[in-house]
Amino acid sequence: MLDMKWIRDNPAAFDAALARRAAAPRSKEILELDASHRGVITELQSLQSRRNEASKQIGQVKSKGGDASALMTEVATIKDRMAALEAKEQIVGQYLLDVLMTVPNVLDAAVPEGKDETANVEVRTWGAPRSFNYPVKDHADLGQGLGLLDFDQAAVVSGARFSYLKGALARLERALAQFMLDTHTTEHGFTEVNPPLLVKAEALQGSGQLPKFVDDLYVTTAGHWLIPTSEVSLVNMVAQKILNKAELPIRLTAFTPCFRSEAGAAGKDTKGIIRQHQFEKVELVTICTPETSAAEHERIVKCAEVILQRLELPYRVVALCAGDVGFTMARTFDLEVWLPGQSAYREISSCSNGHEFQARRMNARYRAEGETKGTHFVHTLNGSGLAVGRTLVAVMENYQEADGSIRVPKVLLPYMGGVDLIRRV
């Protein structure tokens, strides 16, 4: 959510920010709502002030045995007017809030212009795609060929976009997650968290998934929502809090399943496990001050890159352009891993700086030691470190052999109990 005061003082800059995302100007509409809202508040507060004063006088008059009926009549009429104003305040206030909740974050000045992913800018590449002297297979064919990946029975049990992963492939995925967590906790200073997978709607509103992306989410009959990413659970660890500046930055990591309905993705990535309703991800989240957030953003990208480098998977870093940065975020770098099965780089991590957008929605603030008045909103950042299912895909396709077996990356050997080659049994 954006600062209403900022919109009020900088309507032209606000509309220009929307224009970068190819969105229509909204300052006029919002400013009118805001002015009307504040007008009602001012009137209401002056009535309340008079009512409080009169009520106090009634108490004093009555305690001396006097007649307070004139004052009581006055308060009665004030109350009538207040009731109408309270109703209006609630309606206008809620409507203004609803509107503000659907306004996207202001993009960082460093974000390149452009209206869709074709305008994204390649920042750097690492590693070179391996050349094969035999026809390469994609991960779905490899997995099914090994007898360790089953979509057919998953369709019987759960429907489309689910899979069974078995034996050494299941273990390989677990090894990847372990390796990522170990690296981030012991070398990168992130604290491991095992967070809730079911959250309240308020949490999703805080991190920005609601109300806009309601169709992408699953909700239980009990009213809990399944997290589409542990970013939701992790970022909300500071919701409603006033933190000490000294405890920032807070760096958190979690390995969790993620659940997405993938509404609107019909026909996209239907083969394999690239896009499923349920997948696993190691997430990185940083809570920090505005002064350090740009550096923390670079840091998260680097932490994610380390994983790909140690797995010896070729990748590139892409700066998302204005039209491709998500609703909640001010700036995003994607990591795209080389997939021989598709002869293409595919997203495996998205590292974003949300500035204070989520913090405002969550009311997450900090204060410096000894600072006596006022608070500041924290900055929130998140990145995949990495999407575990897609990393499994990348390992399978990049480490495949001519006979359809898969070598285990060196760095995973300690996690694989001596298995260095996965082959059909």
Add this chain to the structure above:
RNA sequence: GGAGGGGUGGCCGAGUGGCUUAAGGCGCUGGUUUGCUAAACCAGUGUACUGGGAAACCGGUACCGAGGGUUCGAAUCCCUCCCCCUCCGCCA
């Protein structure tokens, strides 16, 4: 799921309709006193919105778990919900 007990400021804790501008204490900040430290004493010490002001600041309103209600007036009475604690039941 059942029974009982709770939720008050940064923390502890008083508060059964107006004497509360939430007592008192702790903590914190500043000051006085003072070889130094400590102690003592004095003062200050929440968040948000809103009006005025260039600002420093000065007013107002709301907030005692959340939301409704009763009342001229609610931390206090009523209703609904949430969370915590103890015990019981069930359960990985």
